[in-house]
Amino acid sequence: MVKCINPKIGETISDPSCGTGGFFLGALEHLSAKKLNEEEKKFLKFQTFHGWEIESSTARLCLMNLFLHGIGDLKETPDIEVNDSLKKSPETKVDIVLANPPFGKSSSDVPTPDIKLSQKEGYFLRGDFWITTANKQLAFLQHIVSMLNDRGRAAVVLPDNVLFEGGAGEVIRQKLLGTVNLHTILRLPTGIFYAQGVNSNVLFFEKSKKSEIPATKEIWFYDYRTNVRHTPKKNPLTSNNLQEFIECYLAEDRKNTRQNWSEKHPTGRWRAYSYDEISKRDKINLDISWLKDDNLIDLDNLPETDDLINDIIEDIESALISFKTIRENLASN
DSSP states (O other), X not given: OHHHHOOOXXXXXXXXXXXXXXXXXXXXXXXXXXXXXXXXXXXXXXXXXXXXXXXXXXXXXXXXXXXXTTOOOSSSOSEEEXXXXXXXXXXSOEEEEEEXXXXXXXXXXXXXXXXXXXXXXXXXXXXXXXXXXXXHHHHHHHHHXXXXXXXXXXXXXXXXXXXXXXXXXXXXXXXXXXXXXXXXXXXXXXTSSSSTTOOEEEEEEEEOOOOSSOSOSEEEEEEXXXXXXXXXXXXXXXXXXXXXXXXHHHOSSGXXXXXXXXXXXXXOSEEEEEHHHHHTSGGGOOOOOOSOOTTSOXXXXXXXXXXHHHHHHHHHHHHHHHHHHHHHHHHHO
């Protein structure tokens, strides 16, 4: 995510749910690899990072992590606020947001742009939001858009339901495509960020100035999920596994990147869909896959019914013979 966003010295970087500061350390490693003058070093140390973490013990770990890597003085910096970042609109816009918002439904008050609703118990006002939602990821997605300045860019880890959920999800996707340039979605293997069985994605987008024309013209998808399997011990996900995606993402001419999908190359993992194609999909569904899953039965190329029945009969007869042999061996002993 950091390699793709490619932060530069002088840019501000925020995470509204920063945890122990993993994204900050990744960005710091990226920035520290460059030769910096004294002024740039000072900006990197005191002005680059700003985070929020609701758990005080986790926030302290984040502060210490950054300090041990040369960031801040543990007095006024690093700037890590111990509170719920959703509770108020951003006071200062930033250049970059890197985030992995908490998963699940909200267990606290719900943000809403509806003034009347905000006066009721269990709600609070967020006039910069598009719609009321108790879904944490959808709330954070709206919040992150509000955090960005014009031309600001973000990389955000989100579960699949954000891409297809109806109701508030559909409204937010419509607004998102109009407000930001949602140019890339990386589909990740199962179980990378969340509990086993919950699929995640990384959404890359750039804030645009207000316009009547939708900011998103096309979305490039990289499917690193279909026919891909990683396990924590035997086959862990490494940076090398995503190198091809990074090359596709950073290519100046994306249409000619390696392994681009086409009708002649149906196994390509890198494919673009236009705004018109996306907007015509039911509920503006962004959960898109075009690759053939090798684990699924190909219903279009099944054998003839008689052949299937004969194969089943042969398997049953073979199993019966095996059981009879086992019985005879047991009897003889």
